Amino acid sequence: MIEAVYIAGHGGQGTLSTGQLLANACLKEGKFVAYLPFYGVEKRGGVSNCGVTISDQRISSPFVAEPTVLIAMNSISLEKYESAVVPDGLVIANSSLVENAVTRDDVRVVPIPANEEAEQMGDPMVANNIILGALLELTGVVSIQIVAESLKEVLPERHHGKIPANVRALERGAELARRHKIRENK
Amino acid sequence: MIEAVYIAGHGGQGTLSTGQLLANACLKEGKFVAYLPFYGVEKRGGVSNCGVTISDQRISSPFVAEPTVLIAMNSISLEKYESAVVPDGLVIANSSLVENAVTRDDVRVVPIPANEEAEQMGDPMVANNIILGALLELTGVVSIQIVAESLKEVLPERHHGKIPANVRALERGAELARRHKIRENK
């Protein structure tokens, strides 16, 4: 098993913390993991991407050059990285912000309107975890429960109050992904 | 023709300027020359030696490791460098200060009481040129006349008044060397 996840977006979208959370949870599961961030050149508001590699074996390159899963948090990210995804790979697009369509037809595309869903849940900050929930559902790399446990370690104590909301977001994401699967199968 | 002259003494004895004067004069004669000074480690009063190589051909090493002529201005210099002289080489010893005798018998030794002679000539500063005069006489590398001309170039204008005394010193040295030759030949 090797899953190479590339999470792409801009600063403030929580891409990096999502990647770290995912890596942490997979480590808990006894997987080999590697996490690598990439920032844009600009000081603020620029590109903010990360790659997370999850494997049963020692990880060679920590660079996610050919993602098995691409999470595109905005249009430009999809445009830029779509072509890198392996054939039959998975693209999870934050359809709240991604306006463009995937041009390839050899990848599986799952749109998740994360920002809208987050607003509906009353906390715009959980959009990233809605997406992550979808990823967990679609790949099965690690369970929501373990990610929830990881949240305790990753978040500083003073933010522990936010854990339930984030777990609900993960679950909502998973739910949306399940619904999409059903539609796919139809 | 190659003459490798090593002039050894301590600071204040004019060894370096003697070497430079010799090199200058030989250059005037169209010879290849190289001059190389060596100082002791101490700030003042320490070792002050130089090597002058004079040749009809381009000079390879400017180091005088095996002098054809050693000028020993004091005891310690003789002691230290005597053994380096080439077989059948020449040692000119400033017998006013050199108390020790040359221990080798395969070199020609010419003692010149330079300090005493200089005092007698009324200028203790010309001792080095008395020795140089002897060297010119004994080796014939260059004439006293050319050395005298060189003095004009080497000495700053304000010291040109001293040239006659120095020329006399050169001549006195040559004279002493001639006398020594006569004694040798007896």
Next chain:
Amino acid sequence: MSKILMKGNEAIGEGAVRAGCRYFFGYPITPQSELTHYLAKRLPEVGGLFLQAESEVASINMVYGAAAAGARVMTSSSGPGISLMQEGLSFLAGSELPSVVVNLMRGGPGLGNIAPSQSDYFQAAKGGGHGDYHMIVLAPNTVQEMLDTMGNAFDLADKYRNPVMVMADGVMGQMMEPVDLGGDVRVEIPPKSWATTGMAHHAGKNVINSCLVIPEEMEELNLKLEKKYKEISQKEQVCDEYMLEGADIVLVAFGLVSRICMSAVEKARAMGIKAGLIRPVTLWPFPAGFIGKTADKTRAYLTVEMNMGQMIEDVKLAVCGRAPVYHYGRLGGMVPDVRDVLAEIKNLHEGDAGR
């Protein structure tokens, strides 16, 4: 103990703390600043000192003083900052003061940028300062190794009374991987009877010095150093091998790039190309011994470096004409891509080595 996820920068810092290092003197520079932020918090927790110097020139000389006083001490920097330390590094080597310097390399020359690079290989391995000297240079390639290498670095520094440099880059500093902290550490810091701690604290008078005005005496110091360097060179060469069995195309790469090359080698093997990898762990002493031994079985070497070709010279010296040595490099902060390295391997396979 179970593993935790850690950044490379934190691993270096924590590794130093666990190695008994209690003193850090340094000056901010990207991409090593996170390491200093970590230590600025962490060192006071263990009774240590984090001091920001006014410059890298000052940092390295504070390191010199602290090392003379007998402490385990380190600094870190990058690019221009490491260049400013060259005088100090030469002094540390000349006075034989154990100390550890971390260089998170960035793109150069000049101000360049903060992206990863390996263009300080020559500077580190050949000596960027004046005079004959060598630093021991270590190049980890995982976060775990970044942690572990620090203990190793301090031990080697003390063992040989020599400065040790740890080389990585900003990407490795930001990279997170699982780390086994390895339980409680009891550090054995060897006694330093030569340290200048005040005469009440050791026998006689101690002097730390590299000024020997008499050439004969300076030559003696040099000969002593040369002997030490020979000993280190014999005993401390370390490299890792990966898929080397039967390999006829051998990649040589260190640090971050070695990880990329591992992937490329795996892919090449999957395609039936007998590729393998040697990863120098010590850049000085360079593992010439091991590489030399592989020369007769190897059809071609390929060094992959984030520079114009620096380590390639050491590989060539080790191989000594017995096989061709090629270079593939990216410059200015660009990182080689697995696919491009694979393409190079294929080229070699079809060209030279395939013949």
Next chain:
Amino acid sequence: MSKILMKGNEAIGEGAVRAGCRYFFGYPITPQSELTHYLAKRLPEVGGLFLQAESEVASINMVYGAAAAGARVMTSSSGPGISLMQEGLSFLAGSELPSVVVNLMRGGPGLGNIAPSQSDYFQAAKGGGHGDYHMIVLAPNTVQEMLDTMGNAFDLADKYRNPVMVMADGVMGQMMEPVDLGGDVRVEIPPKSWATTGMAHHAGKNVINSCLVIPEEMEELNLKLEKKYKEISQKEQVCDEYMLEGADIVLVAFGLVSRICMSAVEKARAMGIKAGLIRPVTLWPFPAGFIGKTADKTRAYLTVEMNMGQMIEDVKLAVCGRAPVYHYGRLGGMVPDVRDVLAEIKNLHEGDAGR
């Protein structure tokens, strides 16, 4: 014009003046101070400026500014001072600013002493500063050449917009030899439309810079530099040969040591040993082309250096295993003796090469 006797230090200074250099920025250090004393007197005579900086770090950056302003400018130093210039040298290379740096090498590492040495070979030829760059490095071996090399240095600097280093040592600085000043010189300094002289003085806005935060752009600069270095390497390798006809033992030595080796070779030839000498005049680019061509006719090489063995690596790289390469060195300010070099030649003749 007839020859006059001149010290090496004066020859460097006078050579610079004759090359049109009008700006010197530097900081005192033995054994290069006499050069500065000469220029402190001489430059004002020709309307130039001698400015003592507060440090070598400042000197090299003043050179940077003056070069940016379009001047022919130089500095000089030794040992620790050159180490302190490493950041600046990397910046000069990165910003492509023509400039000349003289290094009168002294014994190291650390404070060492002021006796002659060649232990900064690596630092100069491989790059003591951060990042991928090269200086052109020139190593004269007579006083005449010390004079002439300065014109060459400034021309090369301007031609390639690159820093040039001239390497010698304190003994060469003190050595006096006849020099032909070569009559009145008319210097052609190429126009520098890129210089930052104020917008009234050139078209558009000029910027001197080596900071390219985007890796792609920095890689482009690096590729441009790499291309330049390749061109220099192809066109500017220079070496001298001495008694190389039929030589089966080839000495390789530069600077002062090459003179000693000439004597040793003469003596060896007189004894019937077919020894010869190659003297690299450019240390970078290293005359690998010429040396490589001699490899098949040579039974053994001997590099003679005042260091632990640095240039030997470049000789080995040029020879590439086709003949053994040995090293004879003296350290810490000691100078090899003709007799000892001769003994090494004899050893080789009787051993390896005599077989």
Next chain:
Amino acid sequence: MKKVFSRPRSLKDVPFHYCPGCTHGVAHRLVAEVIDELGIQDNVIGNAPVGCAVFTMDYFDFDMISAAHGRAPAVATGVKRVLPDRVVFTYQGDGDLAAIGTGEFVHAAVRGEKITCIFINNAVYGMTGGQMAPTTLLGQKTKTTPYGRDSEVNGYPIKVCEMLTPLDGAAYVARVAVHSPKAIIQAKKAIKKAFQVQINGLGFSLVEILSTCPTNWGLTPLEAVKWLDENMIPYFPLGEYKVPPAGVI
């Protein structure tokens, strides 16, 4: 209607990369306005620091040199000595000038170097992400003083203007701020005087500008100008510390 306020000619029409509310931008504008008013755009050469202002060269519309960290006064010296009739200035942060560049600015003053240093004191290292600067105030938390600057460990903020005053080569030394309209007007006057001192060949001139770094202070821009007023100015009093004898400018 007449434009009474618009972009100075010496500033290119491109957006700054600075953070919102960062007063580096105000300082840039003042320098550019002064250069316009003195009519020297075509004869000025600027030296950019390493710090947040490293991209200054993209903004100023005249010849610019990027100097190594802290070395701008040495680089400017090299330029000025070659081109004594040009106007040469440096623009430097507090890390650049007052930490790593201490030797360079002090000795430019010692030499009476006819250059102008525009010195941005924002009490922190901006570009590298908020470490202590030599001007960081006591108790101020930064990335390298996570427990607050403690005088026992890190001593006291450096007073650049006060240090320069006794040096005979320093002709004009002033400390200003750019956090309020009034301060900005004063600041511009000082900058202009500093350039005039250079143009008149009187010696070294330096203007220390107290400036905000909302990002690394962890404050909003409005909080930042208040913080500057309440905390920096008491420790770094504004004013002209050294002026040439009356009448010479």
Next chain:
Amino acid sequence: MKKVFSRPRSLKDVPFHYCPGCTHGVAHRLVAEVIDELGIQDNVIGNAPVGCAVFTMDYFDFDMISAAHGRAPAVATGVKRVLPDRVVFTYQGDGDLAAIGTGEFVHAAVRGEKITCIFINNAVYGMTGGQMAPTTLLGQKTKTTPYGRDSEVNGYPIKVCEMLTPLDGAAYVARVAVHSPKAIIQAKKAIKKAFQVQINGLGFSLVEILSTCPTNWGLTPLEAVKWLDENMIPYFPLGEYKVPPAGVI
């Protein structure tokens, strides 16, 4: 009879390498006497400069470190931070401290580093053969100012004590001389105070000692002390520039 004057214990019984009449020797003796009197020979660590005093380590009979040129205050900082209960000092010339070491001494003062700098101002670079120092007086001829120091080219002598005074980390700053019996007695008092300030943990202390260099001034030792008196003291006024609040030492 009782010896009322003899070699201090902290000075080895070996001859100095200094030139005849060079007052480096007096400064050495005063430092050694103070160390003896404070009873700290066994707990002191000295940092030698690069300059004529580079061999200081052969003379002082206690632990010594040879620092790179100008870096002694940084080296001393490293030592002091590791061994805060030891007494750590530097002995530096004017080239070492006030030129290449500007950053190091200024920031040791900024940090309030609890070390003592003994700063020998002899208006010239002694060891390297008589080049201009930053303290060289106007008009003074040196190897690098063969036509005399010209303020237009080289600016003005640096005033180290005056520069340090405004820095809060500097606890004791004094300028003394060693050219006359009276001055020597004053000098010793200042050196002792400086060490006491360190021992009491009050901060950074520096004593600038005006000293002669007969060799490079081209004067006899007797002419040299006179020259110091008549030329150096007017430009470098003697006195205590900064003292701790009364009562703390």
Next chain:
Amino acid sequence: MARVIFLEERCKGCQLCTAVCPKGIVVMTGSTNEMGYHPATVHEQDKCTGCGICALVCPDMVIEVEREEKAV
């Protein structure tokens, strides 16, 4: 008569201008510019005296001020 022009695309929404206007007419808009900031603006142009204080403090040269030339 005076007029202030806000080059809204350049505005970083720092609010420094809002605090200094003697007339209190500079306000932040709800809209977002391309850089993602809420720009400042003036709706009540008629109250503007053209004093230029807002422009003086703006670090990003967002504000241009025009004023009727006084007939002297």
Next chain:
Amino acid sequence: MARVIFLEERCKGCQLCTAVCPKGIVVMTGSTNEMGYHPATVHEQDKCTGCGICALVCPDMVIEVEREEKAV
């Protein structure tokens, strides 16, 4: 009663001591020591007050001063 002792082998003949002795009794000798200097000395020991001023200014610690302890 007092006494000054000149360690003549250490003397560099700088003459600083001669200029400061309130009694004017420090003089340079004609002899030369091993270092090649003419050392200073005091012949009129009886005039010496043991004030130590000569020793105070001597840069080379040539001079030791002894004095009769005053009975307090």
